[in-house]
Amino acid sequence: MPSSTDEHPTGELAREQAYLDRSRTALAAMRERTLAVDVQGSDPIAAEHLARTLWRRARSLEDDPTTALFFGRLDLDGDHHDEQWYVGRRHVTDDAGDPLVIDWRAPASTAFYRASRTDPMGVVLRRRFGLDRGRITALEDEHLTDRAEQQASSQILAREIERPRVGPMRDIVATIQPEQDLLVRVDDSTTVCIQGAPGTGKTAVGLHRAAWLLYAYRDRLTRQGVLVIGPNASFLEHIGAVLPALGEVQVRHTTIEGLVGEGVRVRATDPAGRGTLKGDARLAEVLRRAVRSAVQAPEDALVVPRGARRWRVPGYEVREIVEELLARDVRYDAARQMLPQRLAHAVLVQMEAAGDSPDDRVQDAVARSTPVRRYADALWPRLDPATVLHRLWSDPAALETAADGILSPAEQAELLWDKAPRTLGAARWTLADAVLLDELADLLSRTPSLGHVMLDEAQDLSPMQLRAVGRRCSTGAATVLGDIAQGTTPWATGSWEESLRHLGKPEGQVTELRRGFRVPAAVIEYAARLLPVMAPGLAAPQSVRDNTGDLDIVAVQADSLWSTAAARVVHLARQPGSIGVIVADGSVAAVSQALLGVGVEHGVLGVDHGDVEHQVDVVPATVAKGLEFDRVVVVEPAAIAEAEPDERTGLRRLYVVLTRAVSGLSVIHARPLPDPLAVQVPPADHRVRG
Ligand SMILES: Nc1ncnc2c1ncn2[C@@H]1O[C@H](COP(=O)(O)OP(=O)(O)OP(=O)(O)O)[C@@H](O)[C@H]1O
Numbered sequence: 001m002p003s004s005t006d007e008h009p010t011g012e013l014a015r016e017q018a019y020l021d022r023s024r025t026a027l028a029a030m031r032e033r034t035l036a037v038d039v040q041g042s043d044p045i046a047a048e049h050l051a052r053t054l055w056r057r058a059r060s061l062e063d064d065p066t067t068a069l070f071f072g073r074l075d076l077d078g079d080h081h082d083e084q085w086y087v088g089r090r091h092v093t094d095d096a097g098d099p100l101v102i103d104w105r106a107p108a109s110t111a112f113y114r115a116s117r118t119d120p121m122g123v124v125l126r127r128r129f130g131l132d133r134g135r136i137t138a139l140e141d142e143h144l145t146d147r148a149e150q151q152a153s154s155q156i157l158a159r160e161i162e163r164p165r166v167g168p169m170r171d172i173v174a175t176i177q178p179e180q181d182l183l184v185r186v187d188d189s190t191t192v193c194i195q196g197a198p199g200t201g202k203t204a205v206g207l208h209r210a211a212w213l214l215y216a217y218r219d220r221l222t223r224q225g226v227l228v229i230g231p232n233a234s235f236l237e238h239i240g241a242v243l244p245a246l247g248e249v250q251v252r253h254t255t256i257e258g259l260v261g262e263g264v265r266v267r268a269t270d271p272a273g274r275g276t277l278k279g280d281a282r283l284a285e286v287l288r289r290a291v292r293s294a295v296q297a298p299e300d301a302l303v304v305p306r307g308a309r310r311w312r313v314p315g316y317e318v319r320e321i322v323e324e325l326l327a328r329d330v331r332y333d334a335a336r337q338m339l340p341q342r343l344a345h346a347v348l349v350q351m352e353a354a355g356d357s358p359d360d361r362v363q364d365a366v367a368r369s370t371p372v373r374r375y376a377d378a379l380w381p382r383l384d385p386a387t388v389l390h391r392l393w394s395d396p397a398a399l400e401t402a403a404d405g406i407l408s409p410a411e412q413a414e415l416l417w418d419k420a421p422r423t424l425g426a427a428r429w430t431l432a433d434a435v436l437l438d439e440l441a442d443l444l445s446r447t448p449s450l451g452h453v454m455l456d457e458a459q460d461l462s463p464m465q466l467r468a469v470g471r472r473c474s475t476g477a478a479t480v481l482g483d484i485a486q487g488t489t490p491w492a493t494g495s496w497e498e499s500l501r502h503l504g505k506p507e508g509q510v511t512e513l514r515r516g517f518r519v520p521a522a523v524i525e526y527a528a529r530l531l532p533v534m535a536p537g538l539a540a541p542q543s544v545r546d547n548t549g550d551l552d553i554v555a556v557q558a559d560s561l562w563s564t565a566a567a568r569v570v571h572l573a574r575q576p577g578s579i580g581v582i583v584a585d586g587s588v589a590a591v592s593q594a595l596l597g598v599g600v601e602h603g604v605l606g607v608d609h610g611d612v613e614h615q616v617d618v619v620p621a622t623v624a625k626g627l628e629f630d631r632v633v634v635v636e637p638a639a640i641a642e643a644e645p646d647e648r649t650g651l652r653r654l655y656v657v658l659t660r661a662v663s664g665l666s667v668i669h670a671r672p673l674p675d676p677l678a679v680q681v682p683p684a685d686h687r688v689r690g
Helices: 010-036 044-060 107-114 155-162 178-184 202-216 218-224 233-239 256-260 272-279 282-292 315-327 332-353 360-368 370-379 385-394 396-403 409-415 431-444 463-471 496-503 521-534 558-572 585-597 637-642 647-658
Strands: 070-076 084-088 099-103 123-132 135-143 192-196 226-229 252-254 266-268 302-306 309-313 452-455 477-482 509-513 550-555 579-583 616-620 629-635 661-669
Touching (some): 010 084, 084 107, 107 178, 135 155, 202 218, 202 452, 202 477, 256 431, 266 431, 272 409, 272 463, 282 385, 282 431, 302 332, 302 370, 332 370, 360 370, 385 431, 396 409, 431 463, 521 550, 521 661, 550 558, 558 585, 629 647
Parallel strands (some): 192 509, 452 477, 579 616, 579 629
Antiparallel strands (some): 070 084
16 A cells, blocks of 8 residues: 555654745745846847846746645656655756756656556655645655555545635646646647547646646747637636646637637627538638639730830730749738739840840839739739628629539528628628638738647537637647537537548547546436437546535426525535536526525626636536536526527537536426436436435
8 A cells, every 4th residue: 555644754744844845945045036137238128028037937936835836756766866856836946956846847757647556667656745725734655666565546636636626727737647647748749639528637638738838848839829729708717727827827818709800890690500501611612712713814915114115914924924823822912912023024034035134123113113013903902801701792603603513502592691781891790700701811811820729629610610720720739629529519520530630630649538537426427328319439437536426306396496496506505615507598597586586696607707706606508618616506407408409419518517517416407307317217326306
């Protein structure tokens, strides 16, 4: 058995506490040294840059007395000659520059997460520290090379996983599991795609991966940027504190709307069929054709008067120039910039043939001359994305030219506006339109690539949305996270290979996480009854939680639905821990009113944005994805399922909603439960009333 605190002499605990105190003092000294650096210099810009860098460094060196500077220790053997490493959130060095604590992301820390009895990685002792408000309260040792010691699960780890959830998501540096660590530390050029059932730690892995990448490839990724994309604002608030807690404050977090919606006001929604069609990858070719069709074939020769002479480039020669530019893989605007130079070059060739010897300056002057610019503008007109899309959706002939052979006449009819807005400003763009406008913008001029993109809940993205994300990491890599069983959009993906293709990363490696950290067994078994119907072939996670969880199914009369829900919340709120009350979007007002009626202050997710933190949040079902609460109350599952356009999506939404609970789930219903949940086979060891 690994030894625990009880077997350690108190002296050992005191020695470790003394080491922690010494590390704290060293950290304070590091901060003082940073603050003492004199930034005065001859170059004010360099001085300002240095001042900013030092300010950030000083901030990152601030000590948080409520967390410990380290959570583990490794004693190494063999070639490493009894080295000892303390593993923590950040490096701490003493005055001589020798390490007291190493960053969890340093290569030497890998063994803390991965060493095992079968592969000890040179580790003779792995020690975990139990901590309470920054003080060491327990030790747990594993002697990995001691054959007599039996393997047992770590109590410190179990306690950390069971710790009640309050407030936003927290980091998991102290307890990253081996299979998670393998994914966190995949090199920066590899795109990884992680499929995993609810609560298997996909988001946690993605965020820790972002932090690790920024550590391992700091220069490049700080320059090029790392972006986190999540499903909605509530989700971003939920996860937003994790990277700053790991010292990474420069990572932008956004939604798909935020990504593509800059400069576009999304004011309408598409019906499911049209939205799916607009998200179809075939639209990429339609848009490409629409843009290229703006380029005109020359009708007349180009005539350039210069001094007493008039130079003439015949139409067929101009056509060759245009065709050559179209055949090259350059963006529309870049080719548009090149055309006057190419035309001027053709003029220069004639000048030389006539015995002149013009130099480069003459070519520039000809390219900038009014006749050449006018001629080039007419052939290769200035375009903007909104004008192109406005024309496609309002002009059947233009759409037919672009979509012929790609979209059927019925599909084309589906895309046309019923009533075309008279002006561009009056256009009521949808989110799917914004994604198409983004594609058009990229056809005109290349979207700059970031260093790395972390895409969460990726199963819900349409092919065109995936292309928009892919553009943002065309020269970098992506971390793609999701669960096919939780796909709730009409265009949700059925295969990760396909998603990776649309993302432009077909070589991405798909892996699966199977162990569930959030949802206790009773709850996951209940929710998993939906899987065979709405995601055949996908398995529920194996819950690693010690707590099997509470499950209550309560059937009531329709007229007491909301009062029962409110009473349940009052009862649950007597214990610490967050409570999520999840209802169909249309029932938010009803449940909110019932809660206020019994004096329960609460937030409403998706409406207020977390400026006040509440123990109780009302959660519209469509906002619940990716979130978690200590206890969850789901009211009227049939209404939640019914609010979706089809049965499969309805059951998937329900699956998402039922898998948000960390400790307990109460289901309160007046209407019959959807079929797979109605089966009365309660798991033997859990409470089910109904
Ligand atoms: N190794 C770990 N140690 C402790 N807690 C963990 C670990 N891995 C995951 N968790 C916790 O489990 C919970 C679920 O993790 P996370 O939200 O990342 O799962 P997910 O797979 O993204 O879930 P969903 O599909 O529902 O969005 C979180 O509270 C997370 O902190």
